[in-house]
Amino acid sequence: MRMLNMRMLMVAAAFFLVGGLASVSPSGQLTVGSEAYAGADISVNVTVAQGTPGASGSDDSVKKIKRNLDRIGGVGGWKAAGSGKLKVPVGKSASKTFGSNTFEANCISLTGDKAKVKISVTGGKSPNSTTVSASNGRGVDVVVESADGKTVYAYVVTVSW
Amino acid sequence: MNTEERDQLIQRYYDGETIGSEAALAERLLADDPEAAALLDGLRQLSDSIRIDIVEAVAAEDFTDFWTDVRGKLPKGPLTLETGQDDRERAREMVASSAEPLGARSRPWWQWMLAPAAVMAAVLAFALIGGPESTVAPTALADGSSVIEEVESEGQIAMVQPETDDLPPIVWFIEADASDEG
Numbered sequence: 492m493r494m495l496n497m498r499m500l501m502v503a504a505a506f507f508l509v510g511g512l513a514s515v516s517p518s519g520q521l522t523v524g525s526e527a528y529a530g531a532d533i534s535v536n537v538t539v540a541q542g543t544p545g546a547s548g549s550d551d552s553v554k555k556i557k558r559n560l561d562r563i564g565g566v567g568g569w570k571a572a573g574s575g576k577l578k579v580p581v582g583k584s585a586s587k588t589f590g591s592n593t594f595e596a597n598c599i600s601l602t603g604d605k606a607k608v609k610i611s612v613t614g615g616k617s618p619n620s621t622t623v624s625a626s627n628g629r630g631v632d633v634v635v636e637s638a639d640g641k642t643v644y645a646y647v648v649t650v651s652w
Numbered sequence: 653m654n655t656e657e658r659d660q661l662i663q664r665y666y667d668g669e670t671i672g673s674e675a676a677l678a679e680r681l682l683a684d685d686p687e688a689a690a691l692l693d694g695l696r697q698l699s700d701s702i703r704i705d706i707v708e709a710v711a712a713e714d715f716t717d718f719w720t721d722v723r724g725k726l727p728k729g730p731l732t733l734e735t736g737q738d739d740r741e742r743a744r745e746m747v748a749s750s751a752e753p754l755g756a757r758s759r760p761w762w763q764w765m766l767a768p769a770a771v772m773a774a775v776l777a778f779a780l781i782g783g784p785e786s787t788v789a790p791t792a793l794a795d796g797s798s799v800i801e802e803v804e805s806e807g808q809i810a811m812v813q814p815e816t817d818d819l820p821p822i823v824w825f826i827e828a829d830a831s832d833e834g
Contacts, residue, residue, distance in 0.1 A: 544672060544673050544674065544677065545653060545673070545674075545677040546653065547653040547654055547657055558819060559819060559820075562813065562816075562819060562822060563822065563824075564657070564660055564661070564664070565657070565660070565661050565664070565670075565671075565674050565677070567653060567657070605799075607801065609802075612825070614827055615827060615828070617805075617806040617828060618804075619804070619805040619806075619807060619825035619827075620802075620803070620804045620805070621800060621802065621803045621804070621823040622800070622801045622802040622803075623798055623799065623800055623801065623821075624798070624799040624801055625797065625798045625799075625820075626797040626798070629797040629798045629815075629820055630798060630820050631798055631800065631820045631821055631822075631823060632819075632820050632821070632822045632823070633822075633823050633825070634822055634823065634824040634825065635825045635826075635827065636671070636672050636824065636825065636826045636827065637826075637827050638807075638826060638827040638828060639673075640672035640673030640674075640676075640826075641673070647820075648820075649820075
């Protein structure tokens with residue numbers, strides 16, 4: 492009977508580990524329960540660049556994100572259009588305006604080694620948004636091209652905590 | 653636009669993957685730049701040269717050694733309960749699940765292209781039909797450091813480009829109308 496109970500305990504422990512309800516640290520310490528960082532903040536860094544379809548090259552002002560911009564095919568003439576750092580509490584939103592666009596970051600959750608963040612860029616009547624689950628120091632590049640194809644804005648977003 | 657960007661644009665134009673004003677730009681390039689026009693001609697000629705009728709290709713395949721190859725996979729000598737029946741069962745499964753020749757015969761090259769073509773078709777279909785409130789399933793690529801879980805837009809199109817080892821994924825929106833510009 493005691494052996495059966497021990498097995499059940501081991502199965503339960505394995506279940507919790509696989510289900511993400513418990514974790515083992517590199518030092519071997521077992522943590523049971525949610526790893527959500529309630530009340531914590533994340534930092535959302537955003538660098539905005541403006542480009543022109545069909546143009547080439549980029550301004551020195553965007554050299555820090557040049558490699559990101561080089562991946563945006565068919566667009567060049569990049570120049571800086573602003574940057575900012577938003578402090579976003581878990582479960583809350585923060586926003587910043589760049590020209591006529593509003594950039595908003597909503598930290599949906601922060602658990603384990605990932606932050607789930609909804610990034611929205613609103614230029615006109617409706618937002619374009621993407622939800623990304625990113626590791627510390629990673630993020631997403633959001634590209635918004637105007638309907639007439641004349642202007643492109645790139646938002647290079649990095650989240651950290 | 654440097655030479656590489658021009659060539660990439662012409663390649664996308666040829667593949668029908670241009671977005672926004674890229675098609676118009678490509679057409680201007682083709683009219684003004686002989687090298688761009690030559691590149692497009694080259695792509696078309698290459699495509700014509702490798703175009704192949706699948707039915708003809710299958711008909712041209714030699715299946716005469718098919719059963720010989722299968723027989724070669726079967727165990728030699730009397731079967732034993734431990735090995736022979738298992739091997740025979742595996743061989744039977746292979747025959748039942750695959751219409752392809754076994755053994756040394758290699759797959760025709762065009763069959764290797766079917767899977768990538770299907771993936772490209774799926775991506776293209778998504779790009780074309782991604783209308784209002786487009787969404788995509790979670791996309792985990794490279795090392796999964798950044799996973800795109802959802803994309804929402806009322807614009808004409810939304811595209812997702814995978815992350816690389818050191819650069820994040822790209823999500824590309826085109827605004828719904830000109831008033832959204834900026």
